[in-house]
Every structure is written in C-alpha cells, then in structure tokens.
Amino acid sequence: MKWLERLRVYWILRKHALSDRDWFEVTRKLPLLESLDSSEKARLRLLTTLFIYQKAFSGAQGFELTLEVKIIIAAQACLEILTFDLSAFDGWSEIIIYPDAFRVKRETQNESGVVSTESRVLSGEAWQKGPLIFSWKDIERDSFQKREGHHVVLHEFAHKLDMLNGRANGMPPLHPEMTVTEWTDSLSTAYEKLCKRVERHHARIDAYAATNPAEFFAVMCEYFFTAPELLFERYPQVYGQLKGYFRQDPLARG
Ligand SMILES: [Zn+2]
Known part of the structure; x- marks a missing residue:
C-alpha cells in the first residue's frame, strides 16, 4: 500500500471507527463469523469499517437504514475478501435495501430475437458496475441462523x-x-x-x-x-x- 493510501486508511479508521459495542453486539449474532480466530476478526473489523465508509447505502420503500444493518451486510461481505483488500469491491458504490423481496422487469430476447418483458421477484441482485440490491427479509433469514x-x-x-x-x-x-x-x-x-x-x-x-x-x-x-x-x-x-x-x-x- 502506498503511503498516501495508508494515511487515508489510518484517517478513516480514526475518524469513522466502529465502537466495540456496535461491532461486538452485531457480529456476535452472525453464525457465519463464529469460527474466525481473533486475528481474522480484527482484519474483518478493519475491512468492514472501510467498506461502510466507502459504500453508499440506501433504503428503498421506507426501509429504515441503521448502522446495525450496514455492519450485518458489510461484515459478511468482507468475509469473502478477508485475504484481499477492499479494491476487490471497487468499480461500484451503491447498496440498496428493500424491506422484502422486490419485483423487477427485464427485457429478454429469445433465440429467434423476439424481445419480451419478464417480471421476476428477487431477494438480491448484482448489477455490472452498478448497485447491489437486497431484500432485508432475506438477509435476516440467512444471517441470524x-x-x-x-x-x-x-x-x-x-x-x-x-x-x-x-x-x-x-x-x-x-x-x-x-x-x-x-x-x-x-x-x-x-x-x-x-x-x-x-x-x-x-x-x-x-x-x-x-x-x-x-x-x-x-x-x-x-x-x-x-x-x-x-x-x-x-x-x-x-x-x-x-x-x-x-x-x-x-x-x-x-
Ligand atoms: Zn445470482
């Protein structure tokens, strides 16, 4: 990491640190993180802090966004990049959360070139270079047990x-x-x-x-x-x- 980047990370970690209370209260509820050792958990906390600072979270259809929600998403996402750095999630910035499964309409083209509109109900969706979209109900279902x-x-x-x-x-x-x-x-x-x-x-x-x-x-x-x-x-x-x-x-x- 270049010195300027190190300085930036240091500044984010100082200014936007997650309190012990927030971090432990939330992550102790997530079985996915249970078996990590203490150095892995420390690394995960660092990545989670940077992630929350860098990504733009928003709630849709009245979903109330809290720090707990952000930690639940970020900490579990960062498990996948525990041995990488945050640049593995570069190139996009937005995470949108709906209260429940959401309906999307997509144009699809069949083999003969006929275009039709398809409506689907989703629990999550990842756009190329665009946002990640989630249903909170599905995140809850998969995270707490x-x-x-x-x-x-x-x-x-x-x-x-x-x-x-x-x-x-x-x-x-x-x-x-x-x-x-x-x-x-x-x-x-x-x-x-x-x-x-x-x-x-x-x-x-x-x-x-x-x-x-x-x-x-x-x-x-x-x-x-x-x-x-x-x-x-x-x-x-x-x-x-x-x-x-x-x-x-x-x-x-x-
Ligand atoms: Zn998929």
Whole structure:
C-alpha cells in the first residue's frame, strides 16, 4: 500500500471507527463469523469499517437504514475478501435495501430475437458496475441462523467478485499461483454433474446453481462458507479451487 493510501486508511479508521459495542453486539449474532480466530476478526473489523465508509447505502420503500444493518451486510461481505483488500469491491458504490423481496422487469430476447418483458421477484441482485440490491427479509433469514448453502449476501457479493474481469461468467480474476485450466476443468465438470443430478432430482446442492456458470459460482461460494463439509464431499475439486481463490479454508476452522 502506498503511503498516501495508508494515511487515508489510518484517517478513516480514526475518524469513522466502529465502537466495540456496535461491532461486538452485531457480529456476535452472525453464525457465519463464529469460527474466525481473533486475528481474522480484527482484519474483518478493519475491512468492514472501510467498506461502510466507502459504500453508499440506501433504503428503498421506507426501509429504515441503521448502522446495525450496514455492519450485518458489510461484515459478511468482507468475509469473502478477508485475504484481499477492499479494491476487490471497487468499480461500484451503491447498496440498496428493500424491506422484502422486490419485483423487477427485464427485457429478454429469445433465440429467434423476439424481445419480451419478464417480471421476476428477487431477494438480491448484482448489477455490472452498478448497485447491489437486497431484500432485508432475506438477509435476516440467512444471517441470524445457519442455513446450509443459503446466504444472499455471500451470493450477491460473489457475483461482484466474478464481475471484476467483465461479465459474470463463473470465473473471477485468479491469483498468479492458480491456473485457468484447473479452474475451468474443476468447475465445469462439477457444473455438468450437478445439472445431471438436478434433472434426476438427486442434487443435494441448491438446484439454482444449475441455472448457468455464473450462478453456479455464486452458489458454490455460499456452500464454501456455510456448508464446507457438504461442498467438499460433493465437489472436492470445487472446494479446492475456492480454497485457493479465497485463500481461506473453512473446513479447517471447524
Ligand atoms: Zn445470482
């Protein structure tokens, strides 16, 4: 980190520090963070503080934004970048929170080029270079109790990581020690297997992962942090690639 950037971080941490009370009161309610050790928690607190300072949160349809809400979102999002720095979430700044699932209208084009409008109800959505949108009800449901393989915050922020190198396609920028071939082989083999298992109703993994490779990656990230045993048992190669990518090993945390 350059000295000017260090100075800026130091200033933010001094001026906008989260109090012990706010930090501990909120994070003790989040099972996702339970197994982190004290140095990981300290790092997470630092990232969360910077995140809250840098991102613009807003409530829609009367949703009341509080510091607690911001910490709940930021701390769980920053678990994904615990070994990176905040630049992994660069290129966008807005987080919009609705009280409940929200309806969106999208124009879609079928193979023959016919455009139609589709209306869908969503719990979260990540826009390329744009905002992240959440339903608070869904964040609450996934944050305050352990739900194997379901975590809307991890899911949408995984899309943001994926979008760092262009459109979401299931492959974020890899570290130099990783290889595109190994990543692609591991994830595409598992994706194809999952699609077959979903067809036969044999999948123990959320069938939404079979939508496309981008959703597969986002759902695998949910399992990696919330149900690492299950992911390792079902798709050990995917676990291995995610362990290399996140530079974390949730299985070893127990
Ligand atoms: Zn998604």
